[in-house]
Every structure is written in structure tokens, then in C-alpha cells.
Amino acid sequence: MLLARMAEAVYWAGRHLERAEGTARIVQVHTDTHVDLPVGEDVGWEPLLAIVGVHSEFAERYSAAAEAGDAAAAEEDVVEFLLHGEGNASSIMSAVSAGRENLRTARPVVPREAWEACNNLWLACSDHMDEVKSRQGRVQWLRRVIAGCQRINGILLGTMSRDEAMSFLSIGQNLERADLTTRVLDVRSESLHSQHGDDPYDVVHWMAVLRSLAAYQPFRRAMPARPQGGATLRFLLQDDRFPRAVSACLTETRSHLKELARSEAALEACATASMVVASAAVPRLALDGLEEFLDEVQVALDAIHLRIDETYFRPSFVDWHAQSEAS
Amino acid sequence: MAISLTSGRPITLGVELPDLPVAPENGPDPVLGPWPSYNPGQFYDEMMGPDGAPRPAAEILWHHFAELGPEALAERQRAADREMRAIGVTFTVYEGTTGVDRPWPFDIIPRVVPADEWHVIESGLVQRLNALNLFIDDVYHDQRSVSSGVVPSELVAGSPNFRRECVGVDPPGGIWAHICGSDLIRGGDGTVYVLEDNLRVPSGVSYLLENRMVAKHVFPEMFRHYSIEPVDPYVGRLADLLASVSPAPGDPTIVVLTPGVYNSAYFEHAFLAQQLGVELVEGSDLVVLDDDCVYARTIDGLERVDVIYRRIDDLYLDPEVFRPDSLLGVPGLIRAWRSGRVALVNAPGAGIADDKKVYSHVPDIIRFFLGEEPILATVPTLRCSDPESLEFVRANIGRMVVKPANESGGYGVLVGPQATADQLAHASQQIEDDPKRWVAQPVIPLSTAPTLCAGEVAPRHVDLRPFTLLGPERAYVTHGGLTRVARREGSLVVNSSQGGGSKDTWVVDTSGPAPSRGPAPVAPPSRGHAGEPIV
Numbered sequence: 118m119l120l121a122r123m124a125e126a127v128y129w130a131g132r133h134l135e136r137a138e139g140t141a142r143i144v145q146v147h148t149d150t151h152v153d154l155p156v157g158e159d160v161g162w163e164p165l166l167a168i169v170g171v172h173s174e175f176a177e178r179y180s181a182a183a184e185a186g187d188a189a190a191a192e193e194d195v196v197e198f199l200l201h202g203e204g205n206a207s208s209i210m211s212a213v214s215a216g217r218e219n220l221r222t223a224r225p226v227v228p229r230e231a232w233e234a235c236n237n238l239w240l241a242c243s244d245h246m247d248e249v250k251s252r253q254g255r256v257q258w259l260r261r262v263i264a265g266c267q268r269i270n271g272i273l274l275g276t277m278s279r280d281e282a283m284s285f286l287s288i289g290q291n292l293e294r295a296d297l298t299t300r301v302l303d304v305r306s307e308s309l310h311s312q313h314g315d316d317p318y319d320v321v322h323w324m325a326v327l328r329s330l331a332a333y334q335p336f337r338r339a340m341p342a343r344p345q346g347g348a349t350l351r352f353l354l355q356d357d358r359f360p361r362a363v364s365a366c367l368t369e370t371r372s373h374l375k376e377l378a379r380s381e382a383a384l385e386a387c388a389t390a391s392m393v394v395a396s397a398a399v400p401r402l403a404l405d406g407l408e409e410f411l412d413e414v415q416v417a418l419d420a421i422h423l424r425i426d427e428t429y430f431r432p433s434f435v436d437w438h439a440q441s442e443a444s
Numbered sequence: 445m446a447i448s449l450t451s452g453r454p455i456t457l458g459v460e461l462p463d464l465p466v467a468p469e470n471g472p473d474p475v476l477g478p479w480p481s482y483n484p485g486q487f488y489d490e491m492m493g494p495d496g497a498p499r500p501a502a503e504i505l506w507h508h509f510a511e512l513g514p515e516a517l518a519e520r521q522r523a524a525d526r527e528m529r530a531i532g533v534t535f536t537v538y539e540g541t542t543g544v545d546r547p548w549p550f551d552i553i554p555r556v557v558p559a560d561e562w563h564v565i566e567s568g569l570v571q572r573l574n575a576l577n578l579f580i581d582d583v584y585h586d587q588r589s590v591s592s593g594v595v596p597s598e599l600v601a602g603s604p605n606f607r608r609e610c611v612g613v614d615p616p617g618g619i620w621a622h623i624c625g626s627d628l629i630r631g632g633d634g635t636v637y638v639l640e641d642n643l644r645v646p647s648g649v650s651y652l653l654e655n656r657m658v659a660k661h662v663f664p665e666m667f668r669h670y671s672i673e674p675v676d677p678y679v680g681r682l683a684d685l686l687a688s689v690s691p692a693p694g695d696p697t698i699v700v701l702t703p704g705v706y707n708s709a710y711f712e713h714a715f716l717a718q719q720l721g722v723e724l725v726e727g728s729d730l731v732v733l734d735d736d737c738v739y740a741r742t743i744d745g746l747e748r749v750d751v752i753y754r755r756i757d758d759l760y761l762d763p764e765v766f767r768p769d770s771l772l773g774v775p776g777l778i779r780a781w782r783s784g785r786v787a788l789v790n791a792p793g794a795g796i797a798d799d800k801k802v803y804s805h806v807p808d809i810i811r812f813f814l815g816e817e818p819i820l821a822t823v824p825t826l827r828c829s830d831p832e833s834l835e836f837v838r839a840n841i842g843r844m845v846v847k848p849a850n851e852s853g854g855y856g857v858l859v860g861p862q863a864t865a866d867q868l869a870h871a872s873q874q875i876e877d878d879p880k881r882w883v884a885q886p887v888i889p890l891s892t893a894p895t896l897c898a899g900e901v902a903p904r905h906v907d908l909r910p911f912t913l914l915g916p917e918r919a920y921v922t923h924g925g926l927t928r929v930a931r932r933e934g935s936l937v938v939n940s941s942q943g944g945g946s947k948d949t950w951v952v953d954t955s956g957p958a959p960s961r962g963p964a965p966v967a968p969p970s971r972g973h974a975g976e977p978i979v
Contacts, residue, residue, distance in 0.1 A: 118697060120723050124743045221532075222705065225717035225724045236532040281743060378744050429743045 119226065119281045125430040126223040127282050131289030133216035134235070138266035139297040139330075140209050141259045143168055144199055146329035148252065151192075153321060160322075162195035167304040169199060169207050178204055193250070200249050200258070209262055210246070213239050226282040231272045238265030284373040288425065291373075295366035296418055298353055301329055303411045323349050335359045346403030354394055354414075363414065367391045370421065383424040390417035461843045461886045478509035479894065484903035488634050488891040490555050501558040501952045504669055509553070514899075517552075521896050524552045524662045533654050536708040543706050549945035550655055552662050555893045555906060555927040559673065559953035565628070565636060566921040568819030569912045571810060573624050576641060576797040577914060578813040580620040583796050584610045594812045595805050602880075603799055604850055607758060609765055610793035613782055616689045617916025621794040623682075625649070628820075628908040628925070630891035637821045637888060639907065641806070643790060643798040645755045649678060649911045650712035651946055652926040653719075659948040673923035673951040678911065679719045685915040686720070686751050689787040696750035698722045699740060701730070703756050703772045713755050720753075727756070732776030736783040751787045752777075758792045800849040800883045801827050823888060829880035837884040838872050844884045845936075846871055859936050861887055890936050893947065895929050905930045907938050908949060924949030 147165055154160075166172045179194045201210035217239045220232050241261055248254030277283050305326045323344040327333040332353060333344070339356065342348035356362035360369070371387045374380040393413055402410055477498065484492060491502045498506035509517065525547070533548040582589050583600055590597045600606055625646025627639040656675045660667055683698075690696030702713035704726050717724035723740065730749065731739050739746035754761065760770040762777040780786045796802070802809075804825035807818045826833035827849075837844060841860050848856040858871045875882045892903035910925030927947040928938035938944040 118723060118740065118747050119743050120725060120729050121741045121743055122726070122729055123723065221714070224714040225700075225722070229718060233531050237530050240529065285743075 119285075121430055123223050123226050123282065124285045125426075126219045127226060128285040128289040128425070128430075130216050130219035130223060130227075130235075131286040132293040133212045133219060134266050134269060135290045135293035136207070136297065137209050137212035137216060138263055139294065140169060140199065140207070140212065141262040141266075142331060143297075143301060143329045144196065144209075145256065145259045145263070146325055148196075148255065149328070150321065150325040154318060162192050164304045165195055165199055168300045169205075170300070171198070171205050171207055174198075174204055175202070178202070196249070196255060200255070201246060209259075210242055213242050213262065213265075223282070226280075227286075228272060228276045230276060231269055234265065234269045234272055238262070238269070241265065279376075281377060284376050285429075288370050288373045291366040291369045292418055292422060294361050295363045295370075296415065298330055298361055298363050298366070299411045299414050299418070301326060302350065302353060303408060320344060326353075330361045332359060332361060347400045350397075350403055350407075351399045354397055354399065363394050364391065367394065374425075377429075379428055382428060383421055386417070386421040386424045390414065390421060393417050461840060477506060478512070479514075479901040482894060482901055482903065484892045486632065487889055487903065487905075488630055488632055489903060490557075490630070490891055490893040490906065492894070499556070499558075501954050502556040505554065505556060505666065505950075508663075508666060508669075514901075517896065517901075518899060520662045521552050524550055524658050527658050527661060528654070531654070531658075532711075533651070534711050535651075536706070536710065538708070543708065548651055548654070549931070550658060551895050551929055551945050551947050552659065553894050553896060553901065554659060554663075554666075554948045554950045555908075556950045556952050557908075557924060559951050560955065561636075562673075562924065562951045564819065565910070568638075569624075569626055569910060569921050570914070570919045571814065571816060571819050572626070572638065572641065572806065573621065573912045573914050573919070575810040575813045576624075576643065576806070577619050577621055579809045580794055580797050581618045582813075584613060584620075584793060589809065589812060592812065594808050595802065599799070599801050599805070600796065603796055603801070605758075605793075605795035605799055607793035607796075609778055609782070610791070613791075613793075614784075615791045616691070616787060619689070619914055619916060620791040621797065622685055622689065622789045622791075622914055624912045624914070625909050626912065628910065629823075629888055630908075632889045632891075634891075635821050637823050638806075639823055639888075640800075641798045641803070644795045645709075645757060645790070646909075646911070647709040647712050647755075648909050648926045649922070650715040652909075652911070652922065652924075652949075653678065654715075655926070655946060655948040670950065671953045673953070675923055678913075678920075678922050679716075681913055681920040682716075682753075683720050685913050685920075686753055686787075686789060688915045688917055689789060690750040691784050691787060692748075692750045697740075697748060698751040698753065699725045699730075699749055701725055701727070701752050701754040701756055701774075703727075703760070707755075709755065716753070722753075725749075727771070727773045730774045730777070732774060732780050736776070736780045736785050738774070738777065738780050738786045749786060751789065753789045758795060761788075761792060800825070800847055801829075803883075823885045826884045827880075828875050828882040828884060833884070834875065834879050837882075838875065841868050841872050841875075841884075843887065845887050846875065846882055846884045848881055849883050850881070857937065859887065862934070862936070887936075890930075890938075893927070893929065895931070895945070895947075897931065897933075902933065904933070905936050905938065906947065924951045 144165060147162070163172070166175050175195070175198050179198065198205050199208060202208050205211065217235050220227060220235045224232050238261075242258070245254075245258055245261070249258045273283070273286065305322065320343060323346065324333060326349060327336050327344055330353065336344060336349065336352050336359075339359070340348050340352055352359065353362050355364045357364050357368060359365055367387055367390055371384065371391070374384050374387060397410060477492070477496075482492065491498060491506065493499050528550055529547050534545040535548055536543040537546055579589055579595075583606070587600065589595050590600055621643035623646065625642040625648055627642070628636055629639050630636050653675055686698045687696050690698075698720065699722055700713055700717040700720070702710060702724055704710065707713070714724055725740060729741050731741065731746065733739060738749045738752070740749050756772050759766045760772045762773045762775060763770045764775045765778040766773070777786075777788075778792065781788050781792070803822065804827065807822055810816060810818045826837055828834045828837055837846065842863070844860045846858045846860065858867060860868065863871070890905040890907060893906045894901045895904040897904065906927050906929045908925045908927050911922045913920040927949045929945045929947055930936060930938045931943060931945045
């Protein structure tokens with residue numbers, strides 16, 4: 118037996134923790150890449166805000182520094198906002214807290230060690246918050262987030278029964294992963310294809326895209342091509358074996374949905390999303406129409422979420438009971 | 445020392461009011477021990493005997509602490525604090541209306557109880573819970589205890605804990621209070637008293653279990669030298685008990701019902717659900733349909749629930765019957781319970797027997813229903829509703845403990861000798877205004893136990909909360925219990941809601957030879973491994 122409320126809690130725990138890890142990777146890689154690029158060639162820090170989708174929230178609070186055009190201040194502000202900014206419900210700290218709150222609710226259905234690891238992560242993030250002001254302290258802090266999330270995943274993988282709760286957790290995780298991958302592609306690509314491929318730093322940028330999704334090494338092993346637009350897009354959208362590729366996330370989601378009763382509607386939405394991704398005309402997309410395409414993918418991902426939400430988290434139970442009595 | 449009662453006040457009140465010992469300076473000269481300045485004075489100390497030497501059951505521990513030294517002890521306390529924080533053991537305190545999660549305060553110096561003494565306490569607790577259950581069942585049926593004069597009728601009919609909805613109901617095995625968290629205290633002469641029987645939704649057992657787990661990590665070596673009775677079996681016994689009261693044949697569906705994350709004991713509710721492997725539900729997760737059955741809203745639709753370990757107070761359980769404004773409960777739950785289609789643990793109405801006014805009659809209740817003498821002592825208690833008692837209490841309020849009859853958690857308790865003149869006057873007025881709300885007891889000088897306070901080990905007052913389970917088939921008492929400690933010097937208030945701390949409690953068997961718990965024999969290295977023995 119799995120309570121609807123518990124299913125919802127583990128699903129959101131999966132999403133929030135995945136978001137925390139994903140955002141941490143993106144900020145980490147951006148910092149590394151920023152260091153590699155000569156002054157003037159870098160893309161600044163704003164793209165990070167776009168990936169997380171908090172541009173306007175940021176502008177409300179930090180407009181002064183942005184207008185002054187102070188690069189150092191901009192870095193500090195953007196990073197602070199992404200890591201733990203007040204008013205940023207999508208900050209890494211908010212995601213870790215929300216993940217913890219949900220796991221706390223779901224304690225009876227997740228392994229004790231997983232809750233403890235999550236509680237520890239939250240404590241460590243809070244305890245070391247002061248250190249993120251320096252780049253060096255920030256690197257440590259982000260590593261801690263990534264390692265903490267990986268630890269939780271490892272515990273779940275190694276000790277949690279493959280039950281319904283696990284299915285909801287994995288579905289949450291995979292939908293969030295797929296969503297993050299599309300966001301990274303969306304923002305990166307926008308800043309890239311305006312330069313029509315003759316940018317000497319093109320490869321550096323695409324490498325950054327791959328790295329921020331922990332995809333560089335798998336890409337190298339799987340694809341013969343250099344990390345440029347077409348090959349990278351194909352890999353991150355359509356590869357079926359790399360766990361952060363959109364297609365692979367959908368495959369995982371589908372396999373977990375199949376384990377659940379009454380998942381027809383969600384499975385159908387999942388199939389639709391897979392079709393959208395598979396139908397992408399990748400080489401051409403690298404030059405044009407990527408943004409619209411990724412919007413379409415995001416809408417399809419959201420549809421899966423909505424079907425799950427309606428089916429499992431808030432159905433009208435009493436009617437349902439009457440139906441099963443009647444049948 | 446008994447006080448002389450002025451103007452021929454009735455000696456029949458039978459209450460002696462000893463002075464609270466106040467001067468620790470004139471205690472014994474400590475023998476060479478771990479803490480040379482440790483001095484419990486005239487209080488009964490759980491570790492140190494009146495001669496300054498360790499009590500027999502605590503001897504090994506005492507010497508161990510002497511070897512360990514203060515710095516290592518402090519380091520282990522820090523390790524324990526870190527672990528409690530890391531595993532997320534918290535309790536919620538209310539500051540105004542906002543609940544704040546606090547790390548659970550755990551003092552690493554264990555409190556030791558000799559096994560032979562404990563086994564007497566154990567049988568006393570089972571005897572008491574048996575009798576209280578017979579009493580509750582009687583209250584809701586024939587009321588023989590009232591007609592025979594064992595308990596005055598106004599204590600039953602006039603009690604705010606009497607639930608007329610329970611009249612005539614027959615819970616499985618006639619058991620109403622399945623889980624009891626008793627408060628035990630030890631007086632100056634070493635006598636153990638039952639101070640309270642908590643029969644509604646007693647909490648603390650999760651902390652007892654977590655304290656032990658942390659203690660094992662903090663003093664792993666001690667568990668090798670000592671024969672300490674384990675506390676882990678509790679959860680299995682609880683699971684058996686819950687299953688044994690199920691109205692349905694086969695594997696019952698059991699849930700823990702919590703008021704929600706804002707409840708001060710939410711940690712415990714989640715802990716128990718997790719340990720039992722059952723769902724933790726809130727009222728809104730359950731629904732009672734026209735068939736009088738209880739269902740849970742699951743991802744597969746509505747599923748029938750057989751047993752509810754409820755951690756919501758009676759009055760919030762069912763807005764159809766009790767408080768209509770309660771959002772915590774489940775409409776129709778009492779209807780389902782009365783029809784026998786779901787078991788509630790503890791049953792509603794059980795609180796009739798843990799009323800502080802009924803408390804003073806418990807020895808008679810035991811004699812009446814069981815035909816036995818009570819094994820455990822009860823603190824003499826005066827009900828202020830009685831005019832003679834009222835006068836006595838008001839005259840001696842500075843030397844008594846005054847409590848509201850229907851509160852728990854230490855709220856509203858006034859310890860006379862430690863109160864200011866203003867507080868005493870205020871309490872006296874309150875009692876006069878509404879005497880039946882109040883009871884009074886002599887101050888029992890609670891025993892002390894060595895406790896780490898700001899780097900120093902000092903005597904602090906303790907009580908003990910064991911948990912007793914009573915099912916139709918068998919009874920079980922935790923081995924030891926949750927020792928609560930008043931962290932402020934001289935304070936007698938141990939409740940965690942009032943800033944108290946806690947200790948692990950070791951029931952130690954010193955009668956036989958220590959069990960062989962030496963290093964495990966070294967296994968021959970298995971193939972491909974470098975010979976780390978797997979224990």
C-alpha cells in the first residue's frame with residue numbers, strides 16, 4: 118500500500134534533489150569554463166539565470182549591480198542568487214531543503230539511510246554557506262552538493278526495494294533530468310548559434326554544455342564526432358543509453374510507469390514526448406528552430422507530470438470507490 | 445521528616461511532607477572515582493552509593509569513566525551530539541505559535557538499573573496496566589468499581605476524560621490501553637514510585653531506541669564488558685500487538701495516524717511508522733464510508749485499514765462525535781470503531797484511568813480487580829476538591845507539588861519549595877477558584893544521576909519512562925526506559941518540553957558471569973580477501 122500523499126512526496130523529493138544536483142553541476146562547469154575563456158569572449162553569468170529560469174526574480178533584487186556593469190559584482194550576485202538567494206525558490210539551497218522536507222514526509226517509505234544522508238547534506242550546505250563567497254569555497258560547496266545527491270542516489274539504488282515508492286521517486290528524478298537537459302541546451306544554444314559556427318571557441322562552449330550534464334566522457338566514447346552542435350544535440354536528445362539524455366530519461370520513466378496500475382494516460386503522454394524527441398531533425402536544428410523545438414519537448418514533459426498528478430496524487434477517491442463497487 | 449499538623453488537622457490525610465534536601469556540601473567524601481568533586485549530597489544517586497563508592501551494577505561503568513578521563517568524555521559527548529544531529533533526531537517546541545525543531549538533547553552518561561530490581565518493576569508495571577484496563581472496561585460497562593465504592597462516582601461521571609461514546613463497546617480482549625508510558629521516580633530512600641500512567645498517546649519510545657543506538661556508537665567497548673538488556677525488541681512486540689487486535693483475518697493493514705508535521709512528536713510518529721514498515725497517515729488520508737469501514741487514499745484507490753495506531757488525542761479523532769472544528773481527525777472514525785470494523789490503539793476513552801485524581805485510587809483498583817497487593821508504590825495524592833485536603837494544601841503549598849489534574853507534559857506543575865512567594869500566592873488563588881482542577885502531592889526528592897553540564901559532571905535529577913504493551917495474548921515492558929534528566933541544577937522538571945534532557949538506561953545483569961563477548965574468533969581468510977574477519 119502506498120498513500121497518494123507519500124507517492125507525491127517521494128516524487129517531489131526525486132525532482133528537487135535532481136534539480137539541486139543539476140544546478141550545482143551547471144554552476145560548477147560555468148565557473149570552470151569562464152576561467153578558460155579570454156576576457157571579452159566569455160558569455161557572462163546571465164545565461165545561468167536563464168537556465169534556472171529566474172531572470173526576472175534576479176533582476177528585482179540585484180538590478181543595481183547589473184546596471185553598473187560590474188562584472189565581478191555580477192558574478193558574485195548571480196552565484197549567490199543561484200546557490201541560496203532569497204526570493205529564489207529554485208536556488209540549490211531551496212531545492213535541497215524542499216527535497217529534505219519531502220523525504221521527511223516520506224520517511225516511512227524510503228530507507229532510513231537515505232533520509233539521514235539528505236539531512237546531512239542539508240546540514241552541511243547550511244553550515245558552510247559562508248564559504249561560497251570565494252570561488253574556491255564555492256567549488257567545495259558545489260562538490261558537496263553533487264556528492265551528497267550522488268550519495269543519496271547510491272543508497273536508494275543499493276538499499277531501496279523496487280517498489281511503487283521507488284517508481285515515483287525515479288519518475289520524478291527522470292522528468293527533472295530531462296527538463297534540465299532541455300534547459301541547458303536551450304540557453305546555451307541561443308548564445309551559440311548566433312555566431313554561425315565560425316567562433317574559435319565554439320568547441321569550448323559545446324564542451325561546457327556536455328560537461329554541465331556530466332556528458333563529456335560518455336559523448337566522447339559514444340560519438341566519433343568533435344563536440345559540435347549537431348553531434349552534441351543528437352547525443353543529449355536522442356541517445357538511449359546516457360542517463361541524462363532526454364530520450365533515455367523518457368525510457369526510464371516509461372519503464373517505471375509500466376510498473377504502476379492505471380498508468381495508461383501517463384504512458385500515452387510519455388510516448389508522445391518520446392516521439393517528439395525522436396522526430397527531431399537534428400543537424401538542421403543546430404542552426405535554426407532549436408528554441409521552438411525545445412519548448413515543444415518541455416510542454417510534452419509537463420504533460421507527463423500533469424497526467425501523473427491527476428491519476429495518482431489527487432483523484433476523487435470516493436467516486437472511484439463507487440465505480441469499483443459497481444463494476 | 446513528617447511535619448506536625450496544626451490544630452489537629454486530620455492525620456488521616458496520610459501525607460508526609462519531607463524537606464527537600466538542599467545542601468550537597470555535607471554529603472559523603474567521594475572515593476577515588478572518575479569525578480572527584482561529584483557529590484549528590486543527600487539525594488539518592490543512581491550511580492554513587494551513600495558511601496561514595498559506585499553502586500554494584502554501575503561499578504564497571506564507574507571505573508571505565510575514571511580511565512577515560514574528562515577530555516575523552518567530552519569528545520564522546522560531542523560525537524553523540526553530532527550523530528543525533530546527523531540522523532535528524534529532533535523534537536518540536538513551541539515558542540508562541542511557531543514550532544521550532546530542536547536537536548534531541550542526549551546526555552551520554554548512562555543510567556544503570558540492576559536487572560533484579562528491574563524485573564520487579566516490570567511485573568509491577570504489567571500488574572498496574574492489567575488492573576487499569578479492567579477498570580476502564582468496567583467504567584464503560586457495569587461500573588462495579590463505582591458501586592463497590594472503590595472509586596467515587598464523581599471521579600468517573602465528572603471526569604473530562606470520560607467518553608459516553610465508549611459505553612458498551614467491547615474492544616478485542618477487553619483491552620483499551622494497549623500502550624502505556626509510565627513515569628517512574630525514585631525517592632530519597634530508594635523507593636520507586638509510579639508518578640503517572642500515561643494511557644492516551646504517550647510518546648518517547650523513539651528517543652529511547654535512538655538513544656541506545658547512539659550509545660552503542662559512543663561506548664562500543666562497554667557493550668562488550670556489560671550484559672545490557674537490549675531495547676530493540678520493542679518494535680517487533682509493538683507490531684505483534686497491533687496485528688493481534690485486528691478485526692480482520694489474515695494480514696492486517698496497519699497505519700500510524702499523526703496530527704501532522706507540526707506536532708511536537710512528529711519525529712516519533714514517522715520513526716515508528718518507518719520501523720513498523722507501515723504507512724504514516726494524516727486524517728485527510730483516511731475516509732470512512734457508509735459500510736463503516738475505514739479506507740486509506742492510496743495510489744491504487746481506496747484500501748481498507750484494519751488497525752490504527754493513533755497518535756491524535758481523543759477529542760480530535762472524529763469531528764462527527766467530538767470537536768466538530770477538528771481538521772486532524774476522520775469523520776466517522778468512532779462509528780467505525782464502535783462497529784468493530786477497525787481497531788484503535790489506544791482505544792478512545794482510555795484516558796479515564798490516567799486522570800491524576802484516579803491515580804490515588806490505583807492501589808485499590810489493583811486490589812479490587814486482581815486481588816493482589818500493588819507491587820509498585822504510588823505517591824500520596826490529595827484531591828483539592830475535598831475540603832479538608834484543600835485546606836491542608838493551601839496551608840502547606842510551599843512544601844508540596846501542585847498539579848492540574850488533566851494536563852500532561854509538565855504543564856502547569858508548581859513545585860512548592862522552588863516557587864517564589866508570588867507564584868505560591870497565585871497558585872493558591874487558582875486552587876481556591878477551582879479546587880477540583882487540582883491535586884497535590886508531597887515533594888519527592890527525585891534521585892540524581894551524573895550528567896555532563898558545561899564540561900563538568902554534576903548530579904541532576906532524573907525520572908524514568910518505560911513503555912508497557914498489553915495485548916490480548918501477552919504483555920511486554922521495555923528493558924529500562926527513557927531516562928529524562930532535568931538539566932538545570934536543582935530542577936525537578938524533566939519534561940523535554942520544559943528543557944529537560946535524556947539518557948540511555950542500561951538494565952544490567954550483574955548476577956551471572958559476564959557473557960563472552962570478547963573479540964570474535966578470527967576466521968580464516970576467504971579466497972581473494974585479505975583476512976578482515978566478518979563478524
